[in-house]
Amino acid sequence: MRPLKLITFLVLFLTLGSAFGQSSSALKKRKDLINKEIEQLKRSRSKIDKSKKLSLNQINLLNTQIRLREEKIRTINTEIKMLDTKIISNTTEVKSLQSNLEKLKAEYAKMVVFAFKNKGAYHKLMFLFAAKDFNQAYMRLKYIQQSGQFRKKKANEIQNTQTNLKKEISVLDLNKKEKSDLLMDQISEKQDLGKDKVQQSKILNSLTKQDKNLQQQLSKKQKEAAALNSAIQAAIRKEILAEQKKAAERERLAAEAKAKANKTKEPVTAINESAKKTSIEAKGSSILASSPADAKLSSSFLGSRGRLQKPAKGIVTQGFGQQKYNNVTVFNPGITIKTEPGATVSAVYGGKVSKVIFLVNSYTVIIRHGEYFSIYSKLKNVSVSAGQEVQARQSLGSVATDQSDGVTEMQFQIWKGGTPVNPSGWIL
Structure with a gap:
């Protein structure tokens, strides 16, 4: 392998290895979190099941458990794909090291044969004395010295390559084992998912048979949701109306200041009427961000989208x-x-x-x-x-x-x- 190609390959390999490590770690953390959430749901469902009372919450918890299992299976699939990429990369590296090792061994064998044929001080002296002149004798002496150093260097390269090869084969074996474990985990999760879906169907059938009970739960849920939604809307509407009044007051004061500067109060009425009309017809969202402080807070809150912590664990x-x-x-x-x-x-x-x-x-x-x-x-x-x-x-x-x-x-x-x-x- 040429030096430039070798360097390029090593850089690419290290980059892929680093990216794999980071992504694999994130996937494992997510999978561990899913496992914890599934166990929590199972404990909660166990408490509900003991009551022998069918409810919508049973369905909600079971649906969530099914969703989490499906997400876990998708996570496992992603891990397997990443491991496949890693295994291919490692296999390529192993083959490259094996090929390089064979070349190094062949080169070293030739040097050993040459050294054997020319061993002993007599052969070396004959090689030197056969030189045509002093310069050639000096060059031959340097060659003898360098050939010994070169053999040592090649021997070290062979040893290092063998060590790296063992490491890569070890990593490759670990990756294959990890993939095997993931495949077993995937099979187990698919079986559990099937059981959850069977149970989901049974609970839905039971609830359907108890249609009156289900309708009562749904009716109660709808009434509670409607009452809460109405109260929230009323509170927000009150905020909007309060901001409308503040906006109208700001418009009135600005108009008065302008009229005073012009030494006339004739435009004030027209501006106030215009402000009143605008405030009534304006959308609630824009009114709530009409002041500089509220506009800044709105922008800051919007800028935090996707980074807010959950309100509760x-x-x-x-x-x-x-x-x-x-x-x-x-x-x-x-x-x-x-x-x-x-x-x-x-x-x-x-x-x-x-x-x-x-x-x-x-x-x-x-x-x-x-x-x-x-x-x-x-x-x-x-x-x-x-x-x-x-x-x-x-x-x-x-x-x-x-x-x-x-x-x-x-x-x-x-x-x-x-x-x-x-x-x-x-x-x-």
Whole structure:
């Protein structure tokens, strides 16, 4: 292998090795987290199953467990693909080292044969004295010295190549074993996934047979969601109206200042009427970011999208949007996070508490971030009050536990003005 090609290959190999190490580590961490979440869900489901009472939460937890198993299988598939790439790379390196080793051994064998044929001081002296002149004798002497050094160098190269070859073969064997373990893990997860889906079908059939009970649960869920959604909308509408008044007042003062500067008050009425009309017709989101401070906070909050910490440690059991149960659809304006009993709920970002609502036997905290709102529902207690400034990661309270089935979960929402947005893309 030529020096330039060898250097290029080594650089590429080391780069791939580093990237593989980083990506493999991230995948393993994610897989470990999924395993922990699956075990948590299994414990929670076990408690519910002991009650012998069928509920929608059983379906939600089982659906989440199925989703996590599917994600784990996808993660394993990615790991296997990366290992395949690594194995191919290692196999190529092993073959290259083996080929290089054979060449080095062949070259060394020739040198040994030559040295054997010309061994002894007599042969060396004859080789020197056969020179035509002093310069040639000197060159031959240098050749004798260098050939000995070159043999030693080749012997060291052979030894180093053999050592590297053993290391690469060892790494290759480890990668193959890891791939084998992953394949076994994949088979096991697919079997567990099949069992979960069978159980899911049984629970759905049982709930369908108890249609009246299911409808009652769904009706209760819809009423609670509607009541909470109405209360949140009312609180946000109040904020918008308050900002409209502030914006109108700022317009009035600006108009008065301008009229005073012009020594006339004739334009004031027209400007005020225009400001009033604009404030009434303006969208809530833009009104909420009309002041420089609110505009700055809005921009800062938006800039943190995708980097916000979850409001509580737990597993997302329901996503944003329509959730379908048989023929009934329930809209989830946020995400549902299952937590451990008594888990702490923290603010995802700094802002001002807009309102604290007590509804459906639990608390809801609404925090304003300029034109955005973060909303934390199903809290059993709160440690903040309306009008209070809060910092990111500050405790707001703890999660309530549903006494009917023992499930502890909270709901987290993000609204832009008067419209809920999917929080999944905002949090880590």
